[in-house]
């Protein structure tokens with residue numbers, strides 16, 4: 001779908017390495033302890049993107065969207081071994097250029113990567129206009 005040096009980005013989930021995606025996400029603060037089945041379910045119901053070097057997956061992100069007005073960018077990561085070489089910038093750029101996502105308004109949350117997203121036109125919003133409701137169940141409980 002999109003290429004950068006020897007890296008490729010695809011939305012073909014049949015190529016994705018679910019175990020790897022899970023092993024990274026479960027250690028990240030916003031998804032700590034997440035079950036593999038939950039990662040899989042969320043992925044299957046999203047437009048998910050993978051970064052590959054050959055057949056090895058080195059990055060992941062998913063977009064929750066109506067393909068019309070709104071998209072939420074979530075679960076973005078690049079493997080530690082591949083950070084610091086501009087890969088996430090290529091990744092975010094490719095996601096934002098997806099032909100089916102050209103009319104959407106983008107939302108995301110980030111603890112510390114504001115400067116990454118600012119380079120692509122994101123800016124902080126007035127938090128008082130946003131409301132958050134916690135789920136009825138923790139994601140791992142929902143499997144029971």
Ligand SMILES: CC(C)(COP(=O)(O)OP(=O)(O)OC[C@H]1O[C@@H](n2cnc3c(N)ncnc32)[C@H](O)[C@@H]1OP(=O)(O)O)[C@@H](O)C(=O)NCCC(=O)NCCS
Nearest residue numbers: 076077078083084085086087088089110112113114115116
């Ligand atoms: C954030 C992350 C995806 C960046 O990946 P990367 O491929 O190393 O990043 P790049 O080499 O493309 O550089 C990112 C750019 O954003 C900037 N940046 C801002 N905040 C950053 C952050 N928290 N981490 C890394 N880069 C950050 C860098 O300075 C760099 O800008 P520059 O090249 O103009 O100086 C990667 O560190 C990661 O997977 N972290 C763990 C998961 C995470 O925090 N994901 C983001 C959730 S919103």
